[in-house]
Amino acid sequence: MxxxxxxxxxxxxxxFAINVIDNPSSDIININVSNSSVNRIVLPTQILDVAYSKEKGIDIKISGNQAFIKFLPIQKERVRSVGKDRYEPVGEPEIVYDKAKGSEVFFVTANRTYSFALNPKNMDAETVIINDFSxxxxxxxxxxxxxxxxxxxxxxxxxxxxxxxxxxxxxxxxxxxxxxxxxxxxxxxxxxxxxxxxxxxxxxxxxxxxxxxxxxxxxxxxxxxxxxxxxxxxxxxxxxxxxxxxxxxxxxxxxxxxxxxxxxxxxxxx
Structure with a gap:
């Protein structure tokens, strides 16, 4: 050939810098991820489905064997008083990331369901690669x-x-x-x-x-x-x-x- x-x-x-996890044996894989940037998880095989609580303020997009994860920020308005019980916004809303809450996410593949506990932190975007030797x-x-x-x-x-x-x-x-x-x-x-x-x-x-x-x-x-x-x-x-x-x-x-x-x-x- x-x-x-x-x-x-x-x-x-x-x-990007990567975090490689070899052959995870625990039921839940605990990882720290960025609370403000897009994080990525790479699994050994194609992701068929994903389950998570959207009430946690998290957005997940799937592409083949990769998942792109972002915690949704909160918009906090600045206001000033203009009278009794009356307020008006001042300037642009403040984007707040540090209110993100931890979330558990399940990724379904043909041979296994992977469970992740995502802990949002003030850190750079994280890329996590799972090596599953099975x-x-x-x-x-x-x-x-x-x-x-x-x-x-x-x-x-x-x-x-x-x-x-x-x-x-x-x-x-x-x-x-x-x-x-x-x-x-x-x-x-x-x-x-x-x-x-x-x-x-x-x-x-x-x-x-x-x-x-x-x-x-x-x-x-x-x-x-x-x-x-x-x-x-x-x-x-x-x-x-x-x-x-x-x-x-x-x-x-x-x-x-x-x-x-x-x-x-x-x-x-x-």
Missing amino acids: KKVILSALTLSTSL AQKDEILKYESDDPYMSTMAKITESILKGGVPQGYKIKKINKVASSDKTLTTIELTNYDGLLYKATLLEVENKTDKAIRLNPKDYISIAKEAPKAISIYYNNEVNHLLPYSKAQIIIITKGGRNTNGGVFDGGMPK
Whole structure:
């Protein structure tokens, strides 16, 4: 199977710090979340339904295996007295976030119902990724093999660049410098482990005052196996790594979780 180089994508996204919870065993997963920003929960498989009390002042949107959660603020009017028992508003209403109350949310997937206790705090937006190692292999294999090869590479890449996790993949944070010189520093951020494929997320920083066009072939040596796809995301319209800015690189290789020496034995030629 030929190697594919996916050119720079023009996705509107940013990468956030993530909180990874491996194989949660408790009935309720307790997490702190932002009381003012949009939080995100990423589950191993597609979310089929969600249940929560809307009286708690919380809004939840579902997209595939991701849930976007925001606590609704309260508008507090400023008023002044203009007579006996008479008041009029003064200025714009004050937006109050610190009145948000904790809420329990249930996410239903094909194999499990996940229960979360959300504790709103004065903090930055939180992204929580659940690694459930009991995820069925046939679900992951279906995700990796249902679409044409190039579509699968693009699907895995897009999921990671949007800050998500390919369906059923295990995620491991690395945060290790892979290479560094006077021009560029490359950091290996995260590994994603599927059945047929593995993916690695890199971050490349330009330390110069000149724009640079990255060559995907320069990053082949970082991969543990021969790459199946290398994608570069510059986060700009000119498709160059601008001075003192950063780009993301996704490297997809063959081989993932299995019981036969590192390569899933089925579905794809070795």
